[in-house]
Amino acid sequence: MVPNLTVCAYSPGTVDDAAAHTETHLAAHAPHLRAPFRDALPQAAAAVGRRLLGALWREDIADTRIRYEGTGDRHAYDRVEFGAVPAADPVALLPPSIVDGPGWVLAAELANAVANLAVAYARRDATPAPPFGGPDAAAVTLERLAVDGHNLHPCGRTRIGWDVDDVLAHDLEAGTTSVGFVAVRRDAHIGDDLGPLVGGPAAPPGYVVQPVHAWQRDAVLARRYPDLLRDGTLRLLDGAVPAVPTAALRTLLLPGGRYLKLSLDIQVTSSRRSISVAATRNGPALSALLARLLAGEDRVVLLAETAGAALDGSRDASAIVRDGLTGRLAPGERVVPGGALPIVAGELLDEYGAGPLAFLTDYARLVLPPLLRLATRHGIALEAHLQNCLPTFTAGHPHRLVLRDLAGMRLHRPRLAAAGTDLALWPGSVIATDDLYTMRAKLGYTAFQAHLGELVIALARHGLDETAAWRAVRAVVDETYEPLRADPATASAAAADHAAFTAPTVPHKALVRMRLTGGGDVYIPVRNPLHAP
Structure with missing residues (x-):
């Protein structure tokens, strides 16, 4: 039994408030979704509540461990998965002292997440197929299986800044959205000329055409920059190009298999999804560097960021062009976006045929060595969580790792x-x-905890012993570092990295504490299953 939790008398931004607001908008914009939305609300609230309770436990917030000792299923890295939560509204899981203080923002985000997840559940079976084919379209279709969003964050479905009609028009289940365009005066434009690369209109004399998310153009740029619009620095252009939203929302798949990452000034999980000027300029340079450094890793495919541009001094009109998978997969090679990997793990196991422990070992040998070598040799830690990785498989066997x-x-x-x-x-x-x-911390949290940790739990549902699983991962770590420690050029760094990743405790990204502090990344120590005394 899960013990009772004191519920505050009034929680700002309750699920009831968010649900009532959503249903009012559905009545006007999508009346056929009202009943499915109401039916989906309990499931959505339970999904958000389980992730919130797991985060409160892991981060030891407000005596959660004392109240819930002996409940839930324990996993590596101090993770506890709760099968049930003691409140219909996840906001009620937050102690009053938190909600009445810094947690009122988190409370509103949780309520928003529940309402948007219920909308997603209500229409997931009617999401249109991508209007074009190819391996990237197939990957997006698989991404849609992960309806809950982020595999650990309780606010994986927050869309702060979008109202219900915006969610209906532009979220993942909409199936399609569109790329709009603005004209930026040349002296205010930084970077590459992206308009011709993505099918934009001709630029007026003295201007560069910049692609922007259609919602961003109409809801942000048109309202936030009256001075630039008045003096002609910025012009809003008519017309749009259809595109397919990926799970990242601000990254859109274009016809032909190329991606366009665009500023989208809404909050998803913990961050507003605009793009810095620096990211638009660093992407092509980093892609060129990584292509050179990974040239010897024949099992790694990099989706390079080939061009980027921004409005000088602003994050709101930034865009990055990214390569896709067209022409890069061999016959019979299947790409599975990381977010969908835990969902299709059983299907892959059936194809693999040699049992979950062997599958996990092969998969770890695909993922970990190139990431660990890159960090030790060059000091580069890729953010290798599930959302940034697209492993490929042949007959169920881990084959190549696509990074983006x-x-x-x-x-x-x-x-x-x-x-x-x-x-x-x-x-x-x-x-x-x-x-x-x-x-x-960046590499360890994303690759071991948010990536392999999720796969281990998924495979445990198919008979994998978790203790044996982490012993196998540790063996892959040891064998990866052995030649690095034997090389005088990398021996010192390899020994230090190996010691850090196999230490008794390792940093865990504290997703709820980050929201309560309002700052950047916050890490807490958690027990490490790779530690072998």
Whole structure:
């Protein structure tokens, strides 16, 4: 039994409030969804509540561990999965002292997440297929299986900044959205000329055409920049190009198999999804560097960021062009977006045929060695969580690892310099650090906890022993570092990295504490299943 939890008398931004608001809008814009939405609300609230309760436990917020001792299923990295939650409204899981203080923002986000997840549940079976084919369209179709969004964050379906009609028009289940365009005066434009690359209209004399999300053009740029519109620095252009929203929302799949990552000033999980000027300029340079450094990794495919541009001094009109998978897969090679991997793990196991422990070992040998080698040799920690990885399979066997989205990576400047790597980043780029802890925390949390940790739990539902699973992962870590430790050029860094990733405790990204503090990344120590005394 789950013990009772004191519920505050009034929670700002309750699920009831959010549900009533959503249903009113559905009555006007999509009346056929009202009944399915109401039916889906309990399931959505329970999904958000389970993730919130798991985060409160893991981060030990407000004596949650004391109240819930002995309940839930324990997993690696101090993770506990609760099968049930003691409140219909997840906001009620937050103690009053938190909701009445810094947690009122989180409470509103949780309510928003529940309402949007219920809308997604209500229309997931009617999501239109992509209007064009190819391996990227197939990947997007699989991504849609992960309806709950982020595999750990309780606010995986927050859409703060969108109202219900915007969700209906542009969210993943809409099936399609559109790319709009603005004209930016040349002296206010930074970067590449993207308009011709994505089918934009001809630029007026003295201007560059910049692609923007259609919602961003109409709801943000048209309202936030009256001075730039008045003096002609910025012009809103008619017309749009159809595109398919991916799970990242701000990243759209274009006809022909190329991606366009666009600023989208809404909050999803913990962040507003605009794009810095630095990211638009660093992406092509980082892609060129990684292509060179990964040239010897024949099982890695990089979806390069080939061009980017922004409005000078603003995050609101930024765009990055990214390569797709067209022409890069062999016959019989199937791509599975990481977000869908836990969902289709049983199907892959059936094709693989050799049992879950062997499958996990093969998969770890695909994912970990290139990531660990890149960090040790060059100080580059890729953000290798499920959403940024697209593993491929042949007959169920892990075959290649496709990597995408470079914005969250961390570069350790001293190691880059020691490796003789000369990389000029845009001034003020947050991806550069002199702190090894920061670099290792980025890689360790995303690759081991948010990626392999999720797969281990999924495979446990198919008979995998979790203790044996982490012993197998540890063996892959050891065998990866063995040649690095034997090489005088990398011996010291390899020994230090190996010790950090197999230490008794490792950093875990504290998703709820981050929302309560309102700051950047916050890490807490959790027990490490890779530690072998």
